[in-house]
Amino acid sequence: MNTTATRTARETEPSHALKPRLRVLLVEDDPADRDLILSELNKGEFEIHSDAAVTADEFRQRIRANCPDVVLADYNLGQWRGTDALEIMREEGLDIPLILVSGALGDVTAVECIKQGVTDYVLKDSLGRLPMALRGALKDKSAREERNRAEESLAQKVEELARSNADLEQFAYVASHDLQEPLRMVAAYTQLLAERYRGKLDEQADKYINYAVEGAVRMQSLIQDLLAFSRVGRQEIGVKSTDCNEIVERTIENLQGTILESGAVVTHGPLPRLMVRGLQLQQVFQHLIGNALKFRGPQTPAIQIAATKEGAEWTFTVADNGIGISPEYAESVFIIFNRLHTRTEYPGNGVGLAICKKIVQQHGGRIRALPRDGGGTIFNFTWPAEELAEGRGPAW
């Protein structure tokens, strides 16, 4: 074919050469109506490839064979209805827009049809509306496909993320186990050196040995903490209805030594009964109250614990009058091994809040650190209020 001629043809009738193909399945028992619809379709902006079915069986067969872009169906088809086609497509796992082309439908029927999943309907006495309905249906179809693709890719990402999290946890667990043995050798033998050869070498040697002992001991405690962090959520024990007042009182008892020594006053308001997995909520309180005691300011520590219910979740607050956290660090304090002070100022590895965050998140909650008016910090975290069945819970 001569290209110049083609271009001329396009210029005179651009729409024809560029018409997109559209496969249409017509479900219509009246041949005259079918012709009318077809001729109307051919006037539009599409190059129509039509196929036809009359009975439900035929429809099923045609839809399997050709997978059309759009289905145009009469409402009343004698033995069956156009809306039944929707059910057939669902059975076949096909998501194809269906436009009803029928005689007058009552308002109630029309609404019912749309509810069932009909994309649009066009009255036979105003077939002129057909092209517009087609455009709408195709737009609807591509939106649906887009949404399905997005949902699929999201599901895939969620799965990948879950897998990579599981790998990471497995890695931390194995690494901390396997690292312990050689490290214990270093720690034990440097300690043995320190014990047996102190004063027998020279002062420098004693200092070097002490550095080695300190380094090994610190590494051991880091690994223990990493192990504790990776264990969060690995305990395969069920959830149990637990009184949070008891949890907090037990925590206060555990911290009695520091509380007495600092003269701290720890108070709590009425707390709810919640579904809790093992000692996880106690661990959260232990770290939060423990931190409030550790990072105390010049005045006597005062720590208040309270809970309020908002919708489907409880918000717990642990407020202190300690040294506070400047807002720019309010998020990084939750990162594992992140510390805001030297070990000489405040001991610790920076794992407690990371463990709290992991526990709270695993229960679908959030945790935040906020500055308290008049100095100090308020930690607040949420916990679902829903009553799960005993012994069961989300599988993680």
Place this chain on the structure above:
Amino acid sequence: MVTTMAEILLVDDNPADLDLTIDALAQSPWRTHVSTVSDGAEAMAYLYREGKYSEAIRPHLVLLDLNLPRKDGRAVLADMKSKPALRRIPVVIFSTSQARKDIESSYELGANSYVSKPPTLSEWVSAVKVLNEFWIGCACLPREVES
């Protein structure tokens, strides 16, 4: 009255850990004679007095590591506890692992106790001393089964 010194068999592939235990046993109140093997297959040969171990003395106590080359500690334990000639010998599992499943399965297989290797020197020494005091100084031990 003639008293024989208690015989202890240490099964561990890490010479550093063996030395620590030997050192700690030397500091313990009850004197013991210690033999060492470094894998599970050797441990079985020792216990059955095979090959170079034909003169071996049947131990009064075995300290057994779990992760061993060749024959694993778990397999040694299972083997010992299923043989009438060996099942009476107390076996203390002495392993780095603190994993729940290792602890449970060791008792399931018939371990007489499970001690996880302590992280520091002083804890190590005191754990070994406690084992020495209990198993050698306090517990009544079985006699060897006549074969």
